[in-house]
Amino acid sequence: MSIPAGYRLVSTDVSRAAEVLHVTSFAFAFTPPVKDADFVTRIYPFEAGRALEVADASRGSVGTLAAAHTSFRFRLAVPGDRAIPTAGLTWVSVHPGHRRRGLLTTMIADHFSRSLERGEPISALYASETEIYQRFGYGLASRSGVIELANGTTFRDIAGSDDLIVEIDSASFDKHAGILRDVQSRMTRPGTIVDFEEVTVAEAFLDLEYEREGAEELRIVVVRDEDKPLAWALLSRKGAWELFGANGKVTVKAWGSVEARATARLMKVLTSFDLMSKAAIGHVPVDDEILHLLANPRGARQAILDNLWVRVLDVKAALEGRGYAADCDVTVDIADAQLPDNAGVWRVAVRDGEATITRVTGNGEADLAMNIQELGAAYLGGTSVSTLASAGLVSERRAGAAGELSRAMASDRAPLCNLDF
The missing domain is CATH 3.40.630.30 (Gcn5-related N-acetyltransferase (GNAT))
Incomplete structure (x- = not known):
């Protein structure tokens, strides 16, 4: 260096x-x-x-x-x-x-x-x-939805949702960081930070007065099943009055949930505060259940943004560290300008969800060729290798190889990171 x-x-x-x-x-x-x-x-x-x-x-x-x-x-x-x-x-x-x-x-x-x-x-x-x-x-590696819901948005019924306990309080790192840690540790969506040091979550509770722009102090909503937390949201409200009445806005800084019933309960709370006309909610997975629970999907204003960017530093350790959805046996020629130890041809052999990654020597042509950037994009299962091949970013040298690796690396849930860092 x-x-x-x-x-x-x-x-x-x-x-x-x-x-x-x-x-x-x-x-x-x-x-x-x-x-x-x-x-x-x-x-x-x-x-x-x-x-x-x-x-x-x-x-x-x-x-x-x-x-x-x-x-x-x-x-x-x-x-x-x-x-x-x-x-x-x-x-x-x-x-x-x-x-x-x-x-x-x-x-x-x-x-x-x-x-x-x-x-x-x-x-x-x-x-x-x-x-x-x-x-x-x-x-x-992942994309995030931002949705704006009108106050009083109607959601489809989900069993057990209305029975959950809701707590609303001023947000406190000392009092509530443990709740975030608990919920995050049980979330399984790829891209979720599930185990972290205290400083990682401290920014979520940061509430500098000069950044509020007239909004209230940071609040927290916690959804529980008896004493077990299932969901949380950090938010602030900003009141506004117009000629015909209140027109305040709820802004959700971050949120997380481990169950659909808790997500539904949380969203009902976020869209039912008095004097508020709408709630802006970020970090929404592109396949989140709440999008299917909206009685009127057209009532949600939606935008899709980039979320997490991933860089594979150690090809073997990274690929052997994740699980796979299908068997495959594919060789991949990887280019890496910054980390030459990653460059070269690698065999990705997957059986029963486990991968064995080995370096291939010799002059044979690999089934696929890609830059390390594309491997990072596909790593969490949110972008398929087939899509990258269709875009011309992955070169398929053996017919069907892109689809084979795509099926293996697929995730049944779209990846998302719900905590900023």
Whole structure:
């Protein structure tokens, strides 16, 4: 890994929190009030924090940070009701005064190296700019729905839903983080963060006054079956009055559920607050049951956005770490510009849901050829290899090979990550 001239790579602990925030605020164009500036100490995983520091006066003030990044460590649900260690890349920032000098490339290489050292075979992120991370092999692995429902939306009946207990409270990390952890640990949809450190969920509870834009403080809705939590939602309401009455809006910051009856109960609560006319709900899986429980599907305004981007760091460990829906025996020629250990021909042999991944030597032509980006896109089962082949992004050299691998890698549930990081 080469480091641009005039800089040095350093780790950043909490003592450099103000400097990290300074770089990030320049990169993302925001300025928190002084009284809120310590928020970074609560939501930034400093144990993985890295930065590029100015080492030559020709580049700026020696010792100042020019770029920074970190990653969350968690286990991500993957097809086959399994979960694998994942590096959640985040807070990637380059000061505008240091752009176009290769700092981002160096940080990504550093992230890949350190993630592999920790035994994390995949990296995942939310992309601030989607074109940037495709250059480094990240593929669009899941998509997220955003729906707006009118207050009083009618849902079809689902047995047991109305019997569940609902609690509504001011959101508190100390009081409610355990509920999120409990529910998340029982969710099996691919892309779900199911096991995580406290700092991973701290951002969900972040409630800075200057960001509210007139809305209330963060609230939480919890749906229980007796004392067992089944669903949760973090939200805020913003009141508004117009000539003919109240026109407030509920904005759901994040939510999760383990059962359809709990999802239905949660959605009924979110669309029944007094003085509110609508609820905006993000992180909705594209095949979520709630879309089928709407009495009037046309009544929901919907949009589809990119959700999680996945980068396979270790082909063998990543592919053997997930489950499969069908048997297959396919060879795949993978190109990887950043991590040459992944490049080459791999045999994907699947039987009874288990894969054996071996490197193929020799001069024989592989059944399929793809870039590492396409493997990341297909990894969670949300994008089929056949679709990528139809788009010209996967080359099929043996007739039927794309379909064979597609059926094996398919997921019976569309992937989605419901927590931002």
